[in-house]
Amino acid sequence: MSKVDTTLWGKFMIGQLFDIYKPNVYHTREVKESTDGIPYIVRSKFNNGMKYRVLKTNSLETSPSGVISFGSENASFFYQEEEWCSGRDIYYIDTRSLSSWTCRFLATCLDVIAEKYTYSFGLFPDLLKKETILLPIDKEGKPDWSYMDAYMRKVDNRAKKNLDCLQSVITPQNL
Template sequence: MKIDTNTWGWFQIGKLFDKFETGKGHDTLLNDGDDCLYLGAKKSDNGVMRTCATDDSMLQEGNCIVFICNGAGSVGYANYMDKPFIATTDLVLGYADWLNKKTGLFVATVLCKERFKYSFGRKWKTYLRSTEIKLPVTADGKPDWAWIESYIDSLHSEPLTTGNETNNVNSLEVGNWREFYVGELFDSIYKVASYHDDELTSVSIGNKNAIAYVTRTDQDNGVKSLVCDIGLANIEPGNAIVIGDTTSTISYQPSPFVAGEHIIAARAGWLNKFTGLFITCLLRQERYRYSYGRAYKLDLIRNTKLKLPVMPDGKPDWQFMENYIKSLPYGDRL
């Protein structure tokens, strides 16, 4: 199905939703557990910060749009949440009788296109109800929810399945691990040659000349867009861990890519998509040490310490790391 927004109509958010609620949770009020999701001001991972024990005093109903009204880098984004959860006070939750998973995902996507209007100086919470979005309409001028559901169905996406079970995940006995400097783990860590946006031509998914344009974004595994690789001299091979040296954004890139400014690549013979994801997760745990006043530059990266599982001879146990990632739910789909 094709989209022609010229035929769509404008609708005010305050009139689309039946009610709005503000999140009631805070990290310090939560108890450890795995039976409830805790959502924060975060666009990635559908806003999920962690799991926690259920607390009925803070629990919100599912089947709602989650508006991120505060938070560095995520103000103005929206997510759809289908199940009960606990939310921070940075979130406003919108409920309506037309909401289901299909309409929710569609509207959340449209809402995200409006985020450029809102930042720290113009908070979404103040202007949320008066914000207007464009939606397909019926003959009588109402939102065409049936068309929206049909459009989502036409995308031919299927839920991702896994044969791995949670109770079969390999255990982590970190007490026996030892520390390694990042600089001694990798064969090379270097700054990547960069491109500016205006030097590149965007292309669509499926284009035979498409290549990932990796920047310091924390979204979409660091890929800002797909660009045409014709005539580009500075193409990086895949199978690299990529770090944004001013933002501490970290990702594993399996395929060739071109990079924006301030991108560092780390390469090693032991690196593959499984060990790469394992090390990427550990590096992300170190992000809190590096911010605007202490950028994650080459020397700091090389001198960062990571605690890793080891073999009897004291070397990193790369096979254990690979097997661990493979044992996780959806690890069989990587």
């Protein structure tokens, strides 16, 4: 795909588009690792922010699926496609009204904001609410969620085709 032209995109204040929440905090000693459990999201830039999966218990208050999580000190944005629980200094942007594809597009746009924040100068909800983000706009000048969805579907389809092509070329015989 060619470079995305952002010249006709609009600026939006995050706090005017979305609500941001702080989920309950669970320290490592309070959760039990379980391969078939739910994601335990921590301040990591790797594996979608997930440290490992943990056992879901009745006393564990989970965060919703379909949201974008971020850690204050690492300021990485991840789409959470299933319910999850979190460690310290994790927050989420309520994007449940948007498709998963749109959320992935949005998370990529949010990563530009993250570059300004470091471990010693964390990105907390009050700061994020005041940040502006560039997004594609529709005819009314509002975020074009449909365009974002369609764009990410194309990216995914292209990636799948490339993987299929690689798999047809790479076989156990030529490794």
